[in-house]
Amino acid sequence: MNNRPFLAVFAGCWLGEITACHDVRMVFAALLFSGIFVLFFKKQISGWRRAVLFFFAGFLAGALMFVYQNKRFTRQENVLKGSEQVRAAGTAEWKGRTKKKEFLLLSHVYLPDRHLYLDGDVMVYDDDFGHILPGNKVVLTGELLPHEGPSNLGENDMRIYYLSRNIGFTMFPDKKEILGQEKKFWKSRLFSLRNRMSKNLSLQYDEKIRPMFEAMILGDKTGISKDLKDTFTQSGIVHILAISGLHISLAGAGIYRRLRGAGVPVCLSGAAGLTFALSYCVMTGMTGSSKRALFMFFFFVLSQVCGRSYDLLSSGGAAGLLLLLESPFRCLDAGFLMSMGAVMAAGIYREVLPAGKQKTFRDRQIRRFVFCIVVQIIMTPVLLYFQYECYPLSFIFNFLMLPLVTAGFTAGFLSAFLPVFLFSVPASALFSLVVAGTSLSRRLPVQNLVLGKPSFLWIIVFYMGLCLLYKTLKKSSYHKYACLLACGCFLILGVQKKQDKISFLDVGQGDCIALSLNRQDMILVDGGSSSKQDVGQYIIAPYVKSQGYQAVSAAVITHLDSDHYSGIRELLPSGMIRRLYLPRVKKDHAYMEIEKEARQYHVSVSYLSMGSKFSGTDWSMECLHPGPDTGLEKNAASLVFRLKVRGLSVLLTGDLENEGEEMLVQSGIQHADILKVGHHGSKNGTGEELLRQLRPKIAIVSAGKKNRYGHPHRETVRRLNDSGCSIYETSRSGMLWFSMERKRWYLNPKLDIMKQ
Numbered sequence: 237m238n239n240r241p242f243l244a245v246f247a248g249c250w251l252g253e254i255t256a257c258h259d260v261r262m263v264f265a266a267l268l269f270s271g272i273f274v275l276f277f278k279k280q281i282s283g284w285r286r287a288v289l290f291f292f293a294g295f296l297a298g299a300l301m302f303v304y305q306n307k308r309f310t311r312q313e314n315v316l317k318g319s320e321q322v323r324a325a326g327t328a329e330w331k332g333r334t335k336k337k338e339f340l341l342l343s344h345v346y347l348p349d350r351h352l353y354l355d356g357d358v359m360v361y362d363d364d365f366g367h368i369l370p371g372n373k374v375v376l377t378g379e380l381l382p383h384e385g386p387s388n389l390g391e392n393d394m395r396i397y398y399l400s401r402n403i404g405f406t407m408f409p410d411k412k413e414i415l416g417q418e419k420k421f422w423k424s425r426l427f428s429l430r431n432r433m434s435k436n437l438s439l440q441y442d443e444k445i446r447p448m449f450e451a452m453i454l455g456d457k458t459g460i461s462k463d464l465k466d467t468f469t470q471s472g473i474v475h476i477l478a479i480s481g482l483h484i485s486l487a488g489a490g491i492y493r494r495l496r497g498a499g500v501p502v503c504l505s506g507a508a509g510l511t512f513a514l515s516y517c518v519m520t521g522m523t524g525s526s527k528r529a530l531f532m533f534f535f536f537v538l539s540q541v542c543g544r545s546y547d548l549l550s551s552g553g554a555a556g557l558l559l560l561l562e563s564p565f566r567c568l569d570a571g572f573l574m575s576m577g578a579v580m581a582a583g584i585y586r587e588v589l590p591a592g593k594q595k596t597f598r599d600r601q602i603r604r605f606v607f608c609i610v611v612q613i614i615m616t617p618v619l620l621y622f623q624y625e626c627y628p629l630s631f632i633f634n635f636l637m638l639p640l641v642t643a644g645f646t647a648g649f650l651s652a653f654l655p656v657f658l659f660s661v662p663a664s665a666l667f668s669l670v671v672a673g674t675s676l677s678r679r680l681p682v683q684n685l686v687l688g689k690p691s692f693l694w695i696i697v698f699y700m701g702l703c704l705l706y707k708t709l710k711k712s713s714y715h716k717y718a719c720l721l722a723c724g725c726f727l728i729l730g731v732q733k734k735q736d737k738i739s740f741l742d743v744g745q746g747d748c749i750a751l752s753l754n755r756q757d758m759i760l761v762d763g764g765s766s767s768k769q770d771v772g773q774y775i776i777a778p779y780v781k782s783q784g785y786q787a788v789s790a791a792v793i794t795h796l797d798s799d800h801y802s803g804i805r806e807l808l809p810s811g812m813i814r815r816l817y818l819p820r821v822k823k824d825h826a827y828m829e830i831e832k833e834a835r836q837y838h839v840s841v842s843y844l845s846m847g848s849k850f851s852g853t854d855w856s857m858e859c860l861h862p863g864p865d866t867g868l869e870k871n872a873a874s875l876v877f878r879l880k881v882r883g884l885s886v887l888l889t890g891d892l893e894n895e896g897e898e899m900l901v902q903s904g905i906q907h908a909d910i911l912k913v914g915h916h917g918s919k920n921g922t923g924e925e926l927l928r929q930l931r932p933k934i935a936i937v938s939a940g941k942k943n944r945y946g947h948p949h950r951e952t953v954r955r956l957n958d959s960g961c962s963i964y965e966t967s968r969s970g971m972l973w974f975s976m977e978r979k980r981w982y983l984n985p986k987l988d989i990m991k992q
Contacts, residue, residue, distance in 0.1 A: 240287075240547065240549055240550045240553060241286065241287070241290045242550050242553040242554040242557060243549050243550055243552075243553030244286075244287045244288075244290035244291045244294065244553075245290045245291070245293060245294035245297075245553070245557055246294060246552075246553035246554070246556045246557040246560070247291060247294065247553070248290065248291035248292060248293065248294025248295035248296075248297075248298065249294035249295065249297055249298035249301075249557055249560050249561070250294075250298060250556070250560060250567050251295055251298070252294065252295035252296060252297065252298030252299035252300075252302070253298040253299065253301065253302040253560060253564045253567035254567050254568065254692075255295075255299060256298070256299040256302040256303050256306075256564075257302060257306075257567060257568060294557070297561070298560060298564065298567070301560075301561060301564045302564035302565075302567070305399075305563070305564050305565065306564075306565075308355050309355065309356065309399060309404055312352075312354060312355060312404060313382040313404075315350075315352070316380050316382070316405070317382070319379070319380065320379055321377060321378065321379060321410070322347055322349060322350070322377070322378070322379070322380055323347065323348055323349055323375060323376070323377050324342065324345050324346070324347055324354075324358060324375070324376050324377075324378075324380065324407065325345070325346050325347075325348060325373070325374070325375045325415070326342040326343055326344050326345035326346065326358065326373075326374065326376075327342070327343050327344050327371070327372070327373055327374075328340055328341070328342060328368055328369065328370050328371065328372045328373075328374055329341040329342065329343045329357065329370060330370055330521060331365060331368065331369065331370055331427070332456065332521070333456070333458050334361075334458060335458050337361045337362060337363060338361070338362055338363065338364060338365050339359060339360065339361050340359075340360040340361075340362070340365055340368060340374075341357055341358075341359060341360075341403075342357060342358040342359075342360055342374070342376070342407075343357045345357065345358050354404055354405070355404060356399070356402045356403055356404030356405070357401075357402055357403045357404065358380070358403065358404065358405045358406070358407055359398065359403045359405075359406050359407070360376060360378075360406075360407045360408075360409060361406065361407070361408055362408065362409055362412070365412070366412070367414070368412065368414060369424065369427065370423050370424060370427050371423060371424050372414050372415075372416070373414070373415040373416045374412065374413060374414055374415060375412075375413045375415060376407060376409040376411065376412055376413075377409060377410050377411040378407045378408055378409035378410050378411075379407065379408070380405040380406075380407055381405060381406045381407065381408075382395075382404070382405055383395040383397075383398045383399065383403075383404075383405070383406065386970075387742040387966075387970030387971055388741050388742050388775055388778075388779055388970065388971040389689075389739075389779055389782055389783070389971060389973075390624065390689065390775075390778035390779040390780075390781065390782030390783070391774065391775055391778055391779070392774065392778070393568065396565050396568050396569060397569065397570075399563070399565040400524070400563050400565040400566040400568075400569035400572065401524070401563070402562075402563055422515075422518075423518060426515060426518055426519040427519070429519060430454055430519050430520075433453065433454060433652040433653065434450065434454060434456070436651065436652050436653070436655040437449050437450055437453070437454075437648075437651070437652055439655055440651055440655055440657075440660040440664075441660065441663075441664055442664075444668075444671070445664050445667050445668065445671075446459065447459030447460050447461070447464070448460070448464075448477065448667055448671075449648045449652070449663070449667075451477040451478075452476060452477060452479075452483070452645055452648070453483075453520075453645070453648060453649055453652050454519075454520060454652075455478075455479045455520035455521050455523065457477060460477065464671070465477075467671075467674050467675055467677065467678065468674055469627075470627060470674075470677045470678065470683050470684060471627070471630060471633040471637075471673075471674040471676075471677035472612070472627040472629070472630020472631070472633050472634060473630070473633055473634055473637050473638070473641070473670075473674060475574070475578075476637075476638075476641050476645075478523070478525060478571075479517075479520045479521075479523050479525060479526045480525045480526065480529060480575065483516065483520075483526070483529070483645075484513050484516070484517070484526060484529035484530055484532075484533055485529070485533070486645070486646060486649060487512055487513050487516040488509040488510060488512055488513025488516075488530075488533045489509060489513075489533060489536070490509075491505075491508055491509045491512050491513075492505050492506060492508070492509030492537065495508055495509070502540050502541055503541055506537035506538075506540065506541060509533070509537065510533065510534060510537060513529075513530055513533055514530060517530050523571070524559060524566065524569065524571050524572050524575065525571060525572075525574075525575040527555075527559060528552075528555045528556065528559060528572075528575050528576065528579070531551075531554070531555035531558055531559075532551045532552060532555045532579070535550075535551040535554060535555070536551065548579070548582060548583040548586060549580070549583035549584075549587070552576065552579035552580060552583060555579075556576050556579075559572065570622040573618050573621075573622075574615070574618060574619075574622075577614070577615050577618045578611065578615065580614070581610065581611040581614040581615055582607075582611065584610075584614065585607055585610045585611065588610075589603075589606065589607075589610070604635060605631075605635050608631040608632075608634045608635045609631045611631075611634075612630060612631040612634075614702075617690060617694075617695045617698050617699070618695075620687055620688075620689065620690050621689060621690055621695065623781075624686060624687070624688055624689050624778070624781035624782045624784075625684045625685060625686040625687065625781055626684065626685050626687065627677075627683070627684050627685075628682060628684075628685055629677070629680060629682065633673070633674060633677065636673060637670050637673055637674065640666050640667075640669055640670050640673075641666075641667075641670060643662075643666055644662075644663050644666030644667045644670065645663075647659045647660070647662045647663035647666065648660075648663040648667070651663055686781050686784060686785065686786045687784060688781070688782055688783055688784030688785075689782040735752070735755065735975055735976060735977075736752060736753060736754070736755065736855075736881060736882060736975065736976045737750075737751075737752040737783070737973055737974065737975045737976075738750075738751055738752075738879070738881070738884075738886060738910075738973060738974045738975075739751075739752070739779070739971060739972070739973035739974075740912070740936050740938055740966060740971065740972045740973065741775060741776065741779060741966070741971050742775075742938075742966040742967070742970045742971045743763070743764070743765040743768060743771045743775055743776075743803065743938070743966075744765045744766070744767035744768035744771070744940035744941070744943075745765060745766045745767035745768075745799055745916065745939060745940030745943045745945070745947070746762075746764045746765030746766055746767070746768070746771070746799035746800065746802070746803075746938070746940070747761075747762040747763075747764065747794075747799065747800050747890070747891075747912075747916075747938050748760065748761075748762055748763040748764070748765075748771070748775070748776060748803060748938075749761040749762060749888060749912065750776075750779060750780070750783075751857075751879065751881075752783055752785075753852055753855045753881060754852045754853045754854065754855060756852075757789040757790075757852060758780055758783070758785040758787075758788050758789055759788070759789055759790045759791075759792070759850070759857075760776070760788050760790070760791040760792065760804065761792045761794065761877065761888050762792070762793060762794055762800040762801065762804075762890065763776050763791065763800070763801065763802075763803040763804040763807075764797075764798055764799045764800045764801045764802035764803045764804065764805075765799055765802060765803065765940070766798060766799040766802075766940075767940040767943060768940075770806065771802065771803040771806070772802070772803035772804065772805070772806030772807045773806055775803065776803045776804075776806075776807065777807060777810070777812060779971075780812070787811070787812050787813070787814050788807070788812055788813050788814065789814055789815065790814070790815045790816075790817060790850070791804045791807075791813045791815070791816050791817065792817040792844070792875065792877075793816070793817070793818055793819070793830070793875075794819065794874045794875040794876075794888075794890030794891070795819060795821075795870050795871065795873060795874040795875065795890055795891060796818075796819075796824060796826045796827045796830070796870065797870065797871075797891065798826070800890065800891070801826075801830060804816070805830055805833065808830075808833050808834055808837045808839055809837055811837070813834075813839050814839070814840070815839065815840045815841075815842065816830075816834045816839050816840070816841050816842070817841075817842050817843070817844050818830075818831065818841060818842075818843055818844070819843070819844060819845065819862070819873065819874075819875050820843040820844060820845040820864045820865065821862070821865065821866070821868075821873050822865065822867065824870075844859050844875055845859060845862065845863055845864040846859055846860060846861055846862060846863045846864075847859065854881065854882050855879070855880065855881035855882070856879075856880050856881075857877050857878070857879045857880075858877065858878050859875055859876065859877055860876045860877065860878055860900065860903070860905065861874075861875070861876040861892070861896060861899060861900050861903075862874075862875075862876075862896060862899070868895060868896055869894070869895070869896075870891075871890075871891040871892065871893050871894070871896070871915060872892065872893060872894050872895045872896030872897075873896060874889065874890030874891045874892045874896065874914070875890055876888065876889050876890065876892055876896075876900060878906075878908065882976055882981075883981075884909055884910070884974070884981050885906075885907065885908045885909045885910070886908060886909065886910040886911075886912070887905075887908040887910070887911050887912065887930060887932070888912045889911070889912055889913070889914035889921075890914065890915075891914060891915040891916075891918075891921075892914040892915065892921055893914055893915050893918055893920040893921030893922075894920055894921070897914065897921055897922075897923060897926055900926065901923075901925050901926050901929060904929070905926070905929050905930065906929070906930075907929075907930060907931050908930045908931075908932050909932065909933050909934065910932060910933070910934045910935075910936065910974070911927075911930055911932035911934070911935045911936070911961070912936050912938070913935050913936060913937045913938075913948065913952065913956070915947075916937065916938060916939040916943075916945070916947040916948065917937045917939055917947045917948020917949060917952045917953070917965075918945075918947060918948075918949060918952065919949035919950075919951040919952055921952070922935075922952050922955060922956065923955070924955055924958075924959075927955060927956070927958075927959040927961075928959070931959070932959070932961045933961055933962065934961055934962050934964065934983065935956050935961045935962070935963050935964070936964055936965075936966070936972060937963065937964070937965045937966070937967075938965075938966045939965065939966065939967050940967060941967045943967075948965065964983070972984070
């Protein structure tokens with residue numbers, strides 16, 4: 237690193253932004269600690285003086301840039317907070333489609349009614365933007381919505397995702413107006429070319445193959461089915477569906493090498509290659525990974541023009557530094573870290589295992605196989621941090637499939653320009669082999685390992701251990717392989733330390749209680765929402781995996797309203813639910829449908845009523861209501877459970893109200909420390925007599941922000957306050973969980989911890 241200043245500055249900049257993102261005060265603490273460390277060990281690091289200085293310069297620059305950018309966006313979010321309708325004038329930069337709506341990226345946005353220019357872009361979603369094209373000057377009227385961070389453990393941080401792309405707000409417009417056309421001939425021609433290439437692909441490929449080429453060549457992933465994406469993810473080659481260095485090397489480097497081979501001067505060849513690569517990046521939406529590849533190709537051309545050698549690590553460090561300075565929020569963006577991680581892994585591989593003489597085909601394949609293993613081990617901590625699981629056999633699929641993908645992509649890329657069977661037939665055949673090969677991943681006994689989300693400290697220890705092992709075993713002829721084996725064993729040791737935890741997830745207007753008991757079992761009591769879509773995929777499953785659980789031992793549905801089971805229903809096809817428990821009540825259409833789906837996906841179904849009981853080491857959960865086939869109304873017949881775990885008593889009431897609550901009171905219910913308030917805080921439940929018998933210390937209300945029902949109702953809140961208990965709402969605090977630490981239970985509201 238001493239001879240690679242750009243790499244040192246990039247590492248410092250990234251770490252400075254990460255530190256400032258968690259707490260600005262940590263920046264000064266880190267600088268103070270580092271200063272003391274350098275003071276005490278100045279003799280040992282004297283040879284690394286330049287690298288240390290560059291690292292500190294990058295650290296300070298990164299921290300300051302993040303603080304500045306964060307304050308800019310936060311200030312505008314506060315200014316526009318609570319505004320219902322605004323007029324926004326700007327330039328349409330790009331237009332595309334998601335699976336459900338069209339989107340428009342609006343830049344240079346001005347709010348005429350407030351005389352305010354927005355610092356970032358605005359992402360606009362609508363069913364149809366009609367004749368609006370890139371380059372149009374438009375005026376849109378609607379509500380500007382700031383991006384919110386995660387409200388649950390394991391949930392994706394959409395604020396970081398959008399701000400890393402310089403998108404400050406989202407809008408769903410009520411009115412749209414075109415004012416004129418900005419002169420952007422180049423971009424409009426590229427947009428037309430993109431549409432023509434899309435039509436050419438549609439004419440040549442069937443519905444199974446076409447979406448893959450649209451994703452790889454045009455960056456349009458709307459046609460990728462969930463099943464195909466899951467197959468590629470489990471085999472570890474989902475990265476081929478993103479615009480990345482492979483595309484830039486074919487689009488730019490391919491042009492450069494052919495012109496150089498034809499005797500064209502290096503400057504003209506480089507200019508032609510860069511122009512083609514830049515045009516391709518703009519045409520496909522200029523993603524972060526394509527920007528990184530474009531910068532690295534520029535540095536490659538620059539090295540050739542200057543007659544200098546090209547260093548992959550220095551080039552990657554310089555590209556990463558430019559991207560971080562452009563948008564400091566990239567320091568925690570999954571796409572950016574995956575892209576940079578792959579570059580750094582490739583560069584480290586070249587340093588650790590330099591290329592020797594590879595005379596035979598066998599030698600080249602062995603080196604490529606080892607490369608796949610090295611990259612996978614180096615990338616695993618990053619994968620675990622964002623996905624909570626890794627795919628141990630993905631290096632095999634990368635080794636086998638990438639040559640087919642490269643050849644297939646080249647033929648498909650040419651067929652998008654020249655729609656002739658000479659290119660489309662081999663491209664289709666190659667990708668049919670890729671799909672068939674990756675589908676084998678679902679038949680393997682070990683598809684994925686769910687280890688949970690590692691701490692940032694664990695990742696640092698992992699990489700430090702990798703470096704120390706390499707240095708220690710450097711004299712051994714097998715030191716490189718020993719390092720890889722040791723780090724692989726370290727990964728298997730379990731990243732997430734499981735603990736007893738009772739979690740009330742923020743699913744909007746709905747219920748989901750996740751019980752992590754005995755450090756072995758994960759039990760769900762309800763899991764659905766009427767205000768948020770795909771809660772199973774985006775909230776429940778990520779939470780379960782982030783805690784280190786491969787599957788849910790049991791999922792209990794208290795009653796058959798969609799806001800209590802929609803997420804559980806989503807998870808049935810994935811095999812994440814091992815056993816489903818339903819109330820023993822009269823079956824309606826929804827009941828029979830979910831019962832049928834459970835059996836279709838080979839999920840065991842059992843039935844619960846008063847007296848049913850679960851138990852394990854130091855915990856038990858008993859059903860208190862209703863009796864079998866009581867004939868009560870759906871909400872009144874909700875399953876009610878008393879959970880006892882390590883001295884804590886919790887009452888889970890589903891949507892209990894009216895007659896059902898009266899029956900529970902008449903049964904003489906005992907004290908509970910925690911009450912999950914029935915029916916999201918409806919005034920028809922949680923009566924005074926129930927509270928008098930329970931005497932709860934804490935009441936949890938699970939309801940959506942600004943929900944149309946007005947939950948929790950004022951009458952319910954008043955009764956809870958009069959009973960003397962503390963009230964916590966998921967709509968205000970986000971996910972709430974109780975965990976045992978040092979033999980005591982603690983309440984941990986997610987959002988409060990993030991603010992501290």
